[in-house]
Amino acid sequence: MSTEYAEPGRGGTVVAGPWTPTVEPADTVEVAEPAPVAAGEVLPAARPAPLPARTRIADPIRLPAWVTSRTVARATARHSARVAGRVAVRSTWRAPEAVARGSWRAGRFWWSWVNAEDLAVELRDADSGKLGKDVFVVRDHRKVRWYITGSALGGTGIAEAIGAVMAGEWVPALSGVVAISAAGIAGRRRRAAGAPLVAGIERETKADLAPAHLNDAFRAAGLLRGADSSLVLRAPIVRDRLDRGWETLIDLPRGGGKTAADAIGKLPTIAAELSVDEIQLVMRRVRAHEGGHGRRLSLWIADDDPYIGKPTPSLLIDVERFDFWKAVPFGQDARGNRIDILLLWQSAFFGGLPRRGKTFSMRLLVAAAVLDPWTQLWLADGKGGADFRAVAQVAHRYVSGADPDDLEAFEAMLDALISEMSRRFALLASLPSSVCPEGKLTPQIMRRYNLPLIPFVIDELQEYFEAVEEEKDRQRIIGKLARVARRGPAAGIMPVYASQRPDAKSVPTKLREIVTYRYSTQVTDKTSSDMVLGDGKAKAGADASILSEEHKGVGVLVTGPASFVTVKADLLDNPEFEVICQRGRALRLAEGTLTGQACGDIGAAATQTGYTIPQIIGDVMEAFGQRSRMWTEDLLPALVNIDEDTYGEWDSTKLAAELDDAGVVRTMKQVKINGENRAGWLLRDIEGAIPPEVLAARPVEGAPSTPPAG
Numbered sequence: 001m002s003t004e005y006a007e008p009g010r011g012g013t014v015v016a017g018p019w020t021p022t023v024e025p026a027d028t029v030e031v032a033e034p035a036p037v038a039a040g041e042v043l044p045a046a047r048p049a050p051l052p053a054r055t056r057i058a059d060p061i062r063l064p065a066w067v068t069s070r071t072v073a074r075a076t077a078r079h080s081a082r083v084a085g086r087v088a089v090r091s092t093w094r095a096p097e098a099v100a101r102g103s104w105r106a107g108r109f110w111w112s113w114v115n116a117e118d119l120a121v122e123l124r125d126a127d128s129g130k131l132g133k134d135v136f137v138v139r140d141h142r143k144v145r146w147y148i149t150g151s152a153l154g155g156t157g158i159a160e161a162i163g164a165v166m167a168g169e170w171v172p173a174l175s176g177v178v179a180i181s182a183a184g185i186a187g188r189r190r191r192a193a194g195a196p197l198v199a200g201i202e203r204e205t206k207a208d209l210a211p212a213h214l215n216d217a218f219r220a221a222g223l224l225r226g227a228d229s230s231l232v233l234r235a236p237i238v239r240d241r242l243d244r245g246w247e248t249l250i251d252l253p254r255g256g257g258k259t260a261a262d263a264i265g266k267l268p269t270i271a272a273e274l275s276v277d278e279i280q281l282v283m284r285r286v287r288a289h290e291g292g293h294g295r296r297l298s299l300w301i302a303d304d305d306p307y308i309g310k311p312t313p314s315l316l317i318d319v320e321r322f323d324f325w326k327a328v329p330f331g332q333d334a335r336g337n338r339i340d341i342l343l344l345w346q347s348a349f350f351g352g353l354p355r356r357g358k359t360f361s362m363r364l365l366v367a368a369a370v371l372d373p374w375t376q377l378w379l380a381d382g383k384g385g386a387d388f389r390a391v392a393q394v395a396h397r398y399v400s401g402a403d404p405d406d407l408e409a410f411e412a413m414l415d416a417l418i419s420e421m422s423r424r425f426a427l428l429a430s431l432p433s434s435v436c437p438e439g440k441l442t443p444q445i446m447r448r449y450n451l452p453l454i455p456f457v458i459d460e461l462q463e464y465f466e467a468v469e470e471e472k473d474r475q476r477i478i479g480k481l482a483r484v485a486r487r488g489p490a491a492g493i494m495p496v497y498a499s500q501r502p503d504a505k506s507v508p509t510k511l512r513e514i515v516t517y518r519y520s521t522q523v524t525d526k527t528s529s530d531m532v533l534g535d536g537k538a539k540a541g542a543d544a545s546i547l548s549e550e551h552k553g554v555g556v557l558v559t560g561p562a563s564f565v566t567v568k569a570d571l572l573d574n575p576e577f578e579v580i581c582q583r584g585r586a587l588r589l590a591e592g593t594l595t596g597q598a599c600g601d602i603g604a605a606a607t608q609t610g611y612t613i614p615q616i617i618g619d620v621m622e623a624f625g626q627r628s629r630m631w632t633e634d635l636l637p638a639l640v641n642i643d644e645d646t647y648g649e650w651d652s653t654k655l656a657a658e659l660d661d662a663g664v665v666r667t668m669k670q671v672k673i674n675g676e677n678r679a680g681w682l683l684r685d686i687e688g689a690i691p692p693e694v695l696a697a698r699p700v701e702g703a704p705s706t707p708p709a710g
């Protein structure tokens with residue numbers, strides 16, 4: 001790349017260098033060390049990638065990118081082949097035209113020469129326009145030129161004949177080809193200066209990214225004023241470390257009144273002008289501590305969509321035990337940097353359109369919590385689908401569905417959590433400062449006083465908001481959720497909420513603004529994106545509406561007031577999550593930290609003791625929950641809620657027949673609840689069909705092995 005770039009017909013000049021380091025002193029060799037991480041986009045836990053060594057100023061020779069990069073070489077070859085192909089096809093009709101045009105031009109030239117028109121023009125009297133006595137001079141010249149023409153033709157003819165006889169017939173053939181080619185060249189259409197060889201074949205950005213392209217794109221986006229204002233390159237445009245795109249560092253020109261934030265706001269226009277998708281362009285502001293200022297930007301332009309491709313399997317799949325006090329491996333950004341989320345002292349909100357991977361992404365945090373026996377999971381799944389069913393074997397509290405009963409259980413859970421939060425604050429306040437110096441939970445206090453971390457997870461939150469009929473009830477629930485989000489983290493209670501519908505009703509602003517991490521998978525427009533990520537975020541570049549349907553498991557993660565990153569989350573499917581939950585249960589049993597509803601999980605106890613109990617028995621036990629008796633009219637809808645596909649069509653007769661087949665001996669057909677006798681079932685009859693070893697394997701609720709210290 002030259003030190004000064006100017007291309008005719010494009011206007012403007014990019015002053016390409018000198019490659020001033022973004023950190024003083026000026027004679028340091030490296031450009032921007034550490035690499036330019038931006039405001040606008042900051043990676044929560046990953047280290048920013050350093051600029052490749054090739055961008056160093058002392059680098060004396062820089063080979064063209066197509067020599068060092070296979071991608072660029074391939075794209076250049078592809079482009080050249082397309083151009084050559086088009087030229088070849090076009091030549092079939094353009095070549096004869098050009099030869100005819102060239103012959104006509106040559107003929108006209110010869111005719112004017114042989115008539116000595118050039119001389120005639122020179123000798124003609126300026127006033128009368130007549131040649132006068134000079135006509136004889138002109139005639140003499142014409143005669144001589146005719147002789148020259150004749151001799152040339154004759155000489156050429158003889159030479160061709162001799163050549164044909166002595167060397168072969170290819171001599172006149174070759175002469176003919178040369179003559180035709182010369183006519184073709186003379187008759188070719190003339191291109192305007194700077195026009196491409198073949199119009200319509202655009203050079204891929206992958207093949208070439210010149211300073212002028214950036215200049216044009218920024219000018220089209222209104223960031224450069226006038227033809228002579230231009231960007232200043234602070235690092236050359238080079239291929240990145242992994243040969244996945246181009247990177248550079250630029251300054252907007254002084255005096256233009258435009259800032260790096262303005263440029264980030266124009267990202268879609270710049271991307272379009274560079275002929276790439278918005279998702280392929282990563283622009284970050286370089287902050288002062290990285291050697292930047294308000295006009296400095298780092299740019300990365302990916303060759304292809306960096307978020308499409310095989311998902312990375314979650315690292316949690318192979319982890320035996322996880323420490324939830326540490327950051328959870330979550331996914332990776334466009335450039336392959338790992339992104340981890342430290343949920344401690346934080347809260348999170350997940351939003352986005354259905355089927356884009358919101359639940360799966362959120363479940364990575366849950367899986368990490370499951371693998372730490374010193375976390376106590378409180379979870380509500382508004383849809384009650386299969387995604388979280390496995391969590392029943394480890395969760396302290398688990399509400400599945402949003403029917404009236406579930407809604408009641410959900411609010412009871414919320415109240416219990418708020419009581420627990422208050423209890424924790426009272427306890428922490430009562431501890432001497434030598435034990436609790438910051439008034440916050442520590443791993444030591446957690447174990448000593450039996451205060452496990454509590455991830456409070458709600459998936460499909462909108463289901464609960466829709467299930468409540470009165471607005472005042474909705475507001476009451478929102479108030480409680482906001483209270484947990486505001487105060488919970490300091491007591492080790494970390495709320496993680498998810499909603500499918502990004503509207504004000506499903507994502508109450510009051511709640512969203514308190515939550516620290518916000519993650520959005522694809523949404524329809526910028527307004528919806530802001531609804532999940534926060535007001536003004538789309539304008540600042542954090543825009544989930546630029547994602548497409550193909551971006552499964554990809555979302556924009558806002559980690560603070562001025563920081564965000566687009567992440568492709570790791571994949572953890574349902575069977576893997578099930579295995580993790582089994583592991584989590586075993587860990588809690590070994591540690592004596594299995595508490596709450598998980599203690600009664602009969603399916604998990606059966607797996608543990610090597611039995612397989614019929615599904616209907618497990619599901620009826622789950623439907624019974626803490627009850628000792630149930631009317632059939634309540635039991636049937638509860639079963640439908642657990643698994644609509646299996647129990648949707650069942651009636652009391654079918655239920656009785658299936659339980660009979662599963663070995664249940666019904667000692668009473670009528671059961672009394674609140675003084676009223678109706679057809680129903682007793683828990684002890686159901687338990688009668690379960691092997692005693694399985695029943696014995698159920699841990700006793702609330703019996704931690706580490707008793708609270710006096």
Ligand SMILES: Nc1ncnc2c1ncn2[C@@H]1O[C@H](COP(=O)(O)OP(=O)(O)OP(=O)(O)O)[C@@H](O)[C@H]1O
Pocket residue numbers: 311352353354355356357358359360361500521552553554568569570571572
């Ligand atoms: N990280 C990922 N990588 C690749 N594919 C994924 C990823 N996460 C999820 N998916 C795919 O996307 C599908 C939908 O995921 P998920 O159920 O989490 O969507 P959702 O947004 O929560 O939808 P809903 O709101 O309807 O529950 C999954 O079945 C899975 O196949």
